[in-house]
Structures are given as structure tokens and as C-alpha cells.
Amino acid sequence: MKNNTFSCFALLFLPSFCLVSQNIKVNNIKENIQFLASDKLKGRGTSSPEELIAANYIAEKFKLSGLKSFNDSFLKSFSYKKNLNPHDTSVVNIAEQKANNVVGFLDNNSPITIVIGAHYDHLGLGHDKNSLDANPENKIHNGADDNASGTAGVIALANYFSKNKFVEPFNFLFICFSGEELGLLGSKKWCENPDIDLSKINYMINMDMIGRLNDSTKKLLIYGVGTSPSWVPLLDSIKTGFSLKTDSSGIGPSDQTSFYLKDIPVLHFFTGQHSDYHKPSDDIEKINFKGEVDVLNYIIQIIEKTYNYPKLIFSKTRNPDTGRKGFKVTMGVMPDYTYDGEGMRIDGVTDGKPASKAGLIKGDVVIKLGDTEVKNVQDYMKALSNFKKGDTTNIEVVRNEELKKFNLTF
Numbered sequence: 001m002k003n004n005t006f007s008c009f010a011l012l013f014l015p016s017f018c019l020v021s022q023n024i025k026v027n028n029i030k031e032n033i034q035f036l037a038s039d040k041l042k043g044r045g046t047s048s049p050e051e052l053i054a055a056n057y058i059a060e061k062f063k064l065s066g067l068k069s070f071n072d073s074f075l076k077s078f079s080y081k082k083n084l085n086p087h088d089t090s091v092v093n094i095a096e097q098k099a100n101n102v103v104g105f106l107d108n109n110s111p112i113t114i115v116i117g118a119h120y121d122h123l124g125l126g127h128d129k130n131s132l133d134a135n136p137e138n139k140i141h142n143g144a145d146d147n148a149s150g151t152a153g154v155i156a157l158a159n160y161f162s163k164n165k166f167v168e169p170f171n172f173l174f175i176c177f178s179g180e181e182l183g184l185l186g187s188k189k190w191c192e193n194p195d196i197d198l199s200k201i202n203y204m205i206n207m208d209m210i211g212r213l214n215d216s217t218k219k220l221l222i223y224g225v226g227t228s229p230s231w232v233p234l235l236d237s238i239k240t241g242f243s244l245k246t247d248s249s250g251i252g253p254s255d256q257t258s259f260y261l262k263d264i265p266v267l268h269f270f271t272g273q274h275s276d277y278h279k280p281s282d283d284i285e286k287i288n289f290k291g292e293v294d295v296l297n298y299i300i301q302i303i304e305k306t307y308n309y310p311k312l313i314f315s316k317t318r319n320p321d322t323g324r325k326g327f328k329v330t331m332g333v334m335p336d337y338t339y340d341g342e343g344m345r346i347d348g349v350t351d352g353k354p355a356s357k358a359g360l361i362k363g364d365v366v367i368k369l370g371d372t373e374v375k376n377v378q379d380y381m382k383a384l385s386n387f388k389k390g391d392t393t394n395i396e397v398v399r400n401e402e403l404k405k406f407n408l409t410f
């Protein structure tokens with residue numbers, strides 16, 4: 001609020017400055033991350049009261065930017081199922097929970113809309129077994145980079161595009177997703193029950209962890225460049241000081257996946273992995289605010305380039321190259337990426353491979369593999385990387401609401 005007071009004050013004396021310059025400001029990024037990643041918000045755990053405070057904060061920012069809401073509220077609630085006994089997999093106690101995505105629309109009277117998103121939830125107090133801390137319980141996981149940084153990015157871009165001096169040729173839909181850390185829940189739910197026709201979405205830009213730009217390497221990762229034939233030539237046409245590392249796949253461990261699976265071109269921006277990832281030490285002191293501003297200005301350049309193109313054509317990509325992540329084994333199953341419950345649902349089983357030999361069938365929901373609790377596809381991938389060929393392990397699945405245990409040999 002302090003900053004807004006200053007802007008209005010400045011407006012009285014420097015009107016041209018305030019109206020013309022709509023650049024992304026380091027101080028705004030800092031202020032928003034500071035609030036979202038403060039201890040007061042207790043790590044923004046999905047469905048927590050503090051996550052709701054974050055949602056209302058984002059909604060207020062959307063309102064100040066002049067965005068429109070659908071159905072009289074920027075908050076759009078969804079429900080999901082959660083096992084309330086995460087520490088005892090022998091008791092499957094599934095309960096319905098509610099959480100909110102935050103959605104704001106910039107209507108430029110175009111038939112086509114660009115979606116800009118980021119998840120705003122994080123790991124809360126470390127109760128959901130997603131933390132990589134040795135002793136996570138009751139420690140605040142502030143998630144400054146993951147993903148207060150991306151959320152601040154959405155707020156900044158909403159302000160930038162809505163206060164621009166000209167009317168862009170496309171509408172913009174800004175969404176801050178909940179439940180990403182529990183398995184892309186918010187983005188999946190929004191795509192199942194969207195506020196606009198999905199076929200009218202030009203493309204989706206996702207920002208997840210954009211606050212740790214390394215000033216010496218300038219490395220910036222962009223995932224999803226194969227999801228439209230236009231992305232690579234478009235990126236090539238922009239001069240940038242970043243050292244870009246691109247990946248073609250539309251499927252990755254963040255919310256762009258939900259849109260890609262609806263045949264929408266996507267790009268995911270990421271300043272790279274670090275040792276504080278999913279730990280209580282992912283704090284604001286380590287954020288590179290100026291670096292984030294540079295990333296956002298680059299994203300603006302990319303978006304403005306697309307004004308010269310008609311609606312982008314979608315293309316399917318190969319699945320992520322799991323070999324790169326060091327998988328030495330396969331179970332021979334196809335994960336169901338659209339499943340929104342807890343665990344990893346098997347969408348298909350290949351005959352003669354370990355899962356089929358162990359007795360697993362399509363529809364089984366894997367909740368534990370070896371010693372690892374499996375909450376979602378990402379956990380499953382992580383668990384799988386622990387094994388090598390010839391290893392035998394136990395696997396727990398839910399089949400028709402019944403817990404079943406198998407031995408599986410890779």
C-alpha cells in the first residue's frame with residue numbers, strides 16, 4: 001500500500017512519467033514477494049487460511065490493475081480429494097478439500113486470449129511430504145522462488161498490459177493457481193472448468209521459479225518450445241543477453257502441462273534448480289529482483305512479437321526425455337497426467353514389463369513405491385530414479401478403494 005500512495009503522490013507532480021512509463025519495477029516485485037513469502041503466510045499451503053490471505057492479496061492487485069473478474073469474484077474455488085492420513089498408507093481416509101485459483105481478465109475485445117499464469121501455493125509447514133528438508137514438520141516453507149517469484153511476475157505483467165498506452169490485439173487472462181505442489185491441481189481444475197473457451201486461447205505462458213537468475217551465467221530455461229512451430233523462429237528473432245536453454249516438451253513438472261494436454265501451445269520460464277528447492281531456506285534474501293525484472297521484460301518482448309502472428313498453431317511434442325534425469329529402469333506404465341486425486345493413476349500397462357508382471361492393471365493408483373510416498377506423477381518419477389535394473393521393491397496401489405501391495409522386480 002505504501003508504494004501505491006507514493007505512485008498517486010508522484011502522479012500529481014510527474015503525470016507524464018507515471019502515464020508513459022509502465023516498465024516493470026524492481027520495488028513492486030520485491031514488495032509482492034516480501035508479502036507472499038513472509039512468515040505470516042506460513043508457506044501458503046494449499047487450502048490453508050494463509051493461502052486464502054495470499055489469494056485475496058493477488059485479487060486486490062488484479063483489481064487495482066483494472067482487470068475484470070468472472071462471476072463477481074477473482075477467486076474461483078475448486079474441490080479435490082486428499083488423503084488425510086499421509087503418514088499411514090494403510091488407512092486410506094480420502095476427504096474433499098477446497099482451494100482457490102485467482103483469475104483476472106483483461107478484455108481487449110479480441111476473440112483470442114493469451115493466458116499468463118503461475119502457481120501461488122507452496123509447501124506450507126511441510127506436512128505433505130513434498131519437502132526435501134530432513135525434518136520438515138512445522139517449519140515454514142516460504143517458497144520465495146517457488147513460487148512467490150512467479151506470482152509477483154503475474155501481478156507485474158497484469159499491471160503492465162492493463163496500463164499500456166495501446167490496446168493489444170489479444171485479450172489477456174491472468175491466473176494464479178493453487179494446488180500445484182499437490183500435483184498441478186489448480187491448473188487441471190481450471191482447464192476442466194474454464195472461464196473462456198479453451199479453443200480461443202492463443203497460448204499459455206507459465207512462470208515457475210523465475211527469481212534466481214545467476215548474474216554470471218545468465219542461464220534461463222524455457223520449456224515447451226516444441227508446442228508450436230512458431231516458438232523457435234520467434235525466440236530466434238529476439239536478441240537477448242540470456243543464455244537460453246530450451247526443451248521442446250509440453251509436459252513438465254508445472255502448470256503449463258495442464259494446458260498442453262488441452263492442445264494449447266505453452267512456454268514455461270525457469271531460472272534454474274538450486275539447493276534450497278522445496279526447503280525452508282527458499283527465502284527472499286536469495287532472490288535476484290533485478291534478474292526477475294529482466295526475465296519479465298524478455299517475456300513481454302516475446303508476447304509483443306506474437307502480435308504479428310495469427311493465433312499460434314499447436315504441435316504435439318515428444319514426452320520428456322526421462323533418460324536425461326538418470327532413470328535406469330522403467331515400470332512399463334503410462335501415467336495418467338490428467339488424474340487429480342492423490343497418487344499416480346496408471347493409464348496403461350505394457351505387457352511383459354515389470355508392472356504387468358507384478359500384477360498391476362490400468363486404473364490402479366500408485367501411492368507408494370519402495371520407501372517413497374507417491375502423491376503425484378512428480379513423486380513417482382522421483383521414486384523411480386532410486387532403482388536400477390534387477391532391484392525388487394514393494395509397491396502399494398489403491399484399486400477400487402482398496403489398498404493392495406505387490407512386489408515388483410525391475
Ligand SMILES: [Zn+2]
Pocket residue numbers: 119146147180208209254
Ligand atoms: Zn513451483
